[in-house]
Amino acid sequence: MFNAVHTNDLIIYKSSLLNSRNGIYHGFGARVGGVSNSPYNTLNLGLSIGDIPENVHKNRELFFQALKSDPQQFAQGVQVHGNTIQIVDHPGTFESTDALLTIRKNIPLIIKTADCAPVILFEPEQEVIAAVHAGWRSVVKGILENTIRIMVENFDCEPEIIKCAIGPSIRSCCYEVKSDVSSRFPDDVILWKNNKSYLDIPKAIQLRLIDQGIQIENIDDSQLCTACNEKLFFSHRRDKGKTGRMMTAVYLT
Template sequence: MFFERSGSLYIGRFRELFRNRRLIHGFSTRPGGVSGVPFDTLNLGQNTSDDPGCVKENRNRFFQAVEISETQAVIPGQVHGVRIVRVTDPGIFPDTDGVITDAPGLALTVQTADCVPVFLVDPSRPAIGLVHAGWKGSALGIAAEGVRAMQEAFGSRPETLDIFLGPSIGPCCYEVGPDVAGRFEPGYVSGNRLDLWRYNVDMMIQSGARPERISTARLCTKCQPQWFFSHRARGGDAGRMLAVLAIQNKNGNE
C-alpha cells in the first residue's frame, strides 16, 4: 500500500488496484480534516459523538479526493455479523457487514477503527466486494463468506479473486482476553495477541482463494496514531476511517 496526497488528505491505495483503471478505491487516513480532539482531524464516522457538521465536511473532502459522489455510497450497518448483501443501488443496509456488486458507479464502503476492511475483486467481470471483519465477524467466518458470496452472485472463481486487507489492528497490538482467544485456534493467538490478518487470509485460502492473489497492507492502526484512528488506542469514542471500492461508471461517477 502507498499513500497518495490529494490536497490536505492522504489516501491509501493498493498498487495492484490502482493500476486497474476500471476500479476506484481508497482508504482514508487521519490528517486533512476539520474535526477537533479526539477526532482530529479526518473523522468520517457518522455514528460518533463528533460535530455532525465536521463529519459532513470531512466526508465531502474524502469523496472528492477519491473522485466519486457520496450520493452513490453503499453503507452497511456493521453489526459484527456475517450477512453480505448484493446491492444494485446506493443507500444504508442495516444488519449487514459486507456488500458486493457488479453495478458501475456504486461506492461500496465500510468504516473502521481497528477492524479489517477486506477488498474483493473479480477482475474478469468485473465484480467487487467490501467486507468489515472485526474479531466477531472473523470468528464467524465473514471473510470466507465474502468469497462464497462473490461465487454465488457472480460466478466468480475463488482462485481468480484479487483480495486486499487494509490497515487494521495488527498482531503486534491486538491484545484479547481468554473469552475472545478461545474463539480462535491456538495458532492465531500468541500469548494474548490475536492475528486477525493471518486468520482471515487463511479462511479465504481454505475457501479456494490463492495466497499469491491476497495482499495485506500490514499497517497496524494502533501503532500509528498519527495516521489512523484506533478504538484500542483511544480506549473510547474514536474517529473512523473509511474504505471505498467502486467500478468506474463510463458516464462519470456522479
Template sequence: MTALETLHLIPTVFQPFRNVTAAESTRHGGVSPLPFASLNVGLNTADAPENVQENRRRFFASLAIDPEQVVSSHQVHQDRILKVTEPGRFEGYDALITNRPDHFLTVTVADCTPILIYDAGQKAVAAIHAGWRGTVARIVEKTVAAMQEQFGTQPADCYAYVGTCIDLCSFEVGNEVADQFDKAYKQFDPAQQKFRIDLKAANVAQLAKAGLPMGQIGISPYSTVLHNLDFYSYRAGNGTTGRMLAVIGIRSAE
C-alpha cells in the same frame, strides 16, 4: 506532520485495474477537532455531524466519487452479506457485494479489519468489515461464496486487500476470545497472561482457503495502534476516536 500526510491510501494490488477505484482513508486532511482530529468519517461518533459530512465530502472528492453513488451499512459485527442493487445506507450488514458499476461500497473501521475484493473476471466487488467476531464467523469466506453464487465469481480471478487494523502486538484478549481462534493466529504473552490475536493473518488465511492466490492478496503494512498518528484506533483512543473508511467500486466504461 507525518509521513502519511494524505487523505487516503491506494492499495497497490488494485492499481493495475484502471476501472477499479479502491482506497482507505487516513486521519489526515479533515476539519474535526480533537479527539477526532482530523478526517473523521464515522457517522456514529460524538463528533459534530457537519464535521463528519465535510470530511466525507473531502474523502470522496479526493477519489472523484459522487456521494450519491456510495453504499454503506450500519455494521453489527455479524456475518450478514448484502447484495447491493442501489446506492444508499442500509442496516445490519458487515459485508457488501455488487456487480453494478458506479456503486462504491464502503466499510467503517477503527481497529477492525477492512477487506476489499475485486473479481476481475465477472467484474464484481466486495467490501467487508471483519472485527474479531466477524473473523470468527468466517465472514470473508462467506462473502467469497456469496460472490460465487450471485455473480459466478471464480476465486482465481479475484484480487483482495486486507487493510489497516489493530496489529498482533497490540490486540490483547482474554481466554473467552482467544479460545475461538486457531492457534496459528494467536500468541500467549506470559508477562500479561493474555493472548494476542493476528486479525490480518486470520483473514488472509480465509481468502486463501476460499481459493484466492496468495500473490493476488495485498496486505496493509500499517497498524491502527502503532501508527495512531495516521489512523484511528478505538482501543488506543479508549473508545473516543474517529473512524476510517475503506471503499471499492467499478467505474462504468464511459
C-alpha cells in the same frame, strides 16, 4: 503492497494489487486532512459517534473528492459485527450489514473502521467487487466465507483470480485478547508475549481466504497497525472508544 497517496491534505492508502487492474477505483482512508476537533481529529467520517455533523459532512466531501466520487451516492451497511452480506444495486444504507457486493458501476461500497480490518475483494473477469468489515466477531462468524460463496454461486466468480486487499487494522503488536477471543482462533494466529495473548487478525483473515481457494499471491496485507500509528489512524482500542472512524471505499468505473 500498499502505497500512501497524498491528495490535498489527505492520505489515501492503495493496494498495488487492485491498482494494477482497470475498471476499479479504491482507497483506504487515514485520519489526516479533515476539519474535526479532538478526539475526532481530523478526518472523522463517522456520524452519530459524538462529532459535530457539519464537520463530518465536510470531511466526507474531502474524502470522496480524493476518491473522485460523489459524496451522496455511496452504499454502506449499518455494521453490527455480524456475517450478513448485502448485494447492492443502488446507493443507500443497509440495515445489519457488514459486507457489501456489487456489479454496478459508480456505486462506492463503504466500510467504516477504527481497528477492525477493512477487506476489498475484486474478481476481474466477472467485474464483481465486495467490501467487508472484518472484526474478529464477523471473521469467526464466517463473513469472508459468506462473501466468497455469494461471489461464486451468484456471480460465477473464480476464487483463483479474486484479488483481496486487507487494509489498516489493529495487529498482533497491539491487539491483546483474553481466552474468550483467542480460543476461537487457530494457534498460529495467536502470539504470546509475557504470558499475554495477542491476535493477528490480518493473518486470520488471510488463512480463511486461502481456505476458500484464494491464491496467496492475490492477497495484499497493508502491514499497517491502527493502534501503533496514532498520527495516521483512529483506534477504538488505543483511544478507549473515544475516537473517529476511517472509511474504505471501492467502486467499479
